[in-house]
Amino acid sequence: MSHSPNSPNYERVLAEHRALKDLLAKIDRALAEKTASIDAVSDLIAGLGDRLVRHFSMEEDGGYFAEALTRAPRLVSLANELMAQHPKMCTRARDLVLDVGQMKPKQDWWDATRERFDAFRDELLKHEQQEDVLIQEAYNRDIGETD
Numbered sequence: 557m558s559h560s561p562n563s564p565n566y567e568r569v570l571a572e573h574r575a576l577k578d579l580l581a582k583i584d585r586a587l588a589e590k591t592a593s594i595d596a597v598s599d600l601i602a603g604l605g606d607r608l609v610r611h612f613s614m615e616e617d618g619g620y621f622a623e624a625l626t627r628a629p630r631l632v633s634l635a636n637e638l639m640a641q642h643p644k645m646c647t648r649a650r651d652l653v654l655d656v657g658q659m660k661p662k663q664d665w666w667d668a669t670r671e672r673f674d675a676f677r678d679e680l681l682k683h684e685q686q687e688d689v690l691i692q693e694a695y696n697r698d699i700g701e702t703d
């Protein structure tokens with residue numbers, strides 16, 4: 557398996573995707589363990605929302621998409637499809653952050669947040685997975701184990 561891609565954009569997006577998955581796993585653990593305070597978990601979810609806004613704009617601002625597509629123009633329609641999902645996911649992330657904040661006084665905060673977060677995480681991971689496939693195809697490399 558190759559671990560030495562030539563492109564800084566390729567490295568950057570993989571690092572970004574790893575960091576995003578780490579944050580999702582951290583929130584997932586916090587919701588499972590229930591040892592942190594509701595405020596602390598709410599902050600993590602708010603941080604996810606902020607991170608996503610930056611992540612999506614990095615991808616859109618001539619990041620890996622632009623370079624990947626010059627390598628593999630056949631992937632343009634998939635790339636456009638994926639980028640079109642960004643605004644919708646930003647809105648969903650914002651709604652999640654707001655709802656999590658508003659639900660705070662309620663007894664069932666943990667269960668309700670778990671349910672909302674799981675649905676959002678699944679959608680986001682599907683999106684990221686498709687991006688990984690796209691850049692894998694564009695750069696024609698294996699990207700399973702990168703550590």
Ligand SMILES: [Fe+2]
Pocket residue numbers: 612615638642683687
């Ligand atoms: Fe994306």
Ligand SMILES: [Fe+2]
Pocket residue numbers: 573611615684687
């Ligand atoms: Fe991404």
